Amino acid sequence: EMLAQARWAPSGFRVAYRAGETLRVVVGDGTADRLLARGVAPVAPAWRPRPAAENVLAYVDSGQTVRVVDVDTRKVLWRTKAGARVTQLLWARSSLLVVTRSGGVLYDQRHRTVLRIQLPKGHVLLDADFGPGGEGLVYTDFDPKSQETAVVRNLCVGAAGPCLAIGSHAVFRGTGRLQDVAWSPDGRWLLVTWPDLDQFLFLRLARVRRVLSVSAISREFDPGGEGGGVFPRVAGWCACPNGA
Numbered sequence: 001e002m003l004a005q006a007r008w009a010p011s012g013f014r015v016a017y018r019a020g021e022t023l024r025v026v027v028g029d030g031t032a033d034r035l036l037a038r039g040v041a042p043v044a045p046a047w048r049p050r051p052a053a054e055n056v057l058a059y060v061d062s063g064q065t066v067r068v069v070d071v072d073t074r075k076v077l078w079r080t081k082a083g084a085r086v087t088q089l090l091w092a093r094s095s096l097l098v099v100t101r102s103g104g105v106l107y108d109q110r111h112r113t114v115l116r117i118q119l120p121k122g123h124v125l126l127d128a129d130f131g132p133g134g135e136g137l138v139y140t141d142f143d144p145k146s147q148e149t150a151v152v153r154n155l156c157v158g159a160a161g162p163c164l165a166i167g168s169h170a171v172f173r174g175t176g177r178l179q180d181v182a183w184s185p186d187g188r189w190l191l192v193t194w195p196d197l198d199q200f201l202f203l204r205l206a207r208v209r210r211v212l213s214v215s216a217i218s219r220e221f222d223p224g225g226e227g228g229g230v231f232p233r234v235a236g237w238c239a240c241p242n243g244a
Contacts, residue, residue, distance in 0.1 A: 199214060
C-alpha cells in the first residue's frame with residue numbers, strides 16, 4: 001500500500017497518514033501504529049490546532065463526508081453531509097474549512113456554517129491557506145476560459161472565535177495556474193507558486209506591498225540534474241526559532 005500525506009499532530013506525539021484507502025495513526029517514535037478508519041478519500045487529514053493536549057483529526061471518507069474524530073477515543077465528534085468532492089481541509093483555531101473545486105464552507109466549533117466561498121461558474125479553487133491565528137484566508141481562483149488566476153484575500157475578524165468574512169479582494173493576478181499559497185509564520189509574506197513560469201512569488205502584504213520572484217525553481221530542487229525537473233508542491237513554511 002502506498003503511504004501518503006503524513007501529518008504531525010499539534011502535540012508532537014502522533015502522526016496521521018494515509019495507507020491506500022485507510023487512515024492510520026502512529027506515535028512519533030514509530031510505535032503503536034493503528035488503524036483509525038477505512039474507506040478514506042485521497043485528501044490530506046488535518047489536525048485541529050488547539051488545544052494541543054487534544055488529538056482531534058478531520059478527514060474525508062470515500063463518500064465525501066468530512067468526519068471530525070477524537071483520535072484517542074475514536075469517537076466521531078461531528079460530520080458533514082456528503083457533497084461535492086473535497087480537495088482540502090484547513091483549520092482556523094476551532095473552525096474547519098472544507099474546500100472543493102468550486103468553493104468552500106467554513107464550519108465553526110458548533111458545526112454551523114459561518115462562511116461560504118463561492119467562485120464564479122466554471123472557476124476552480126486551486127489552493128487555500130489561513131494566516132497565523134486564522135485571521136486571513138487566501139485562495140487561488142483559476143478561470144479556465146481566460147487562463148488567469150487571481151490570488152484572493154478574504155479579510156476576517158474574530159480572534160477568539162471563527163473567521164468571519166468582512167470583504168475580499170484580489171492581491172495578485174497572473175496568466176496560467178498559480179497553484180499553491182502559503183502564509184509565512186509572521187503573517188507578513190505570502191508564498192505563491194507559479195509552475196507555468198517555474199517561479200516562486202513572495203508577496204509582501206503588510207503595509208508596503210512588494211512582489212519578489214525567484215525563477216528556475218525546478219532546477220533549484222534538482223541540483224546537478226539536466227533540467228526538466230518536476231515543479232515542487234509547497235507544504236508550508238518552517239517556523240524558525242527566531243520567528244522568521
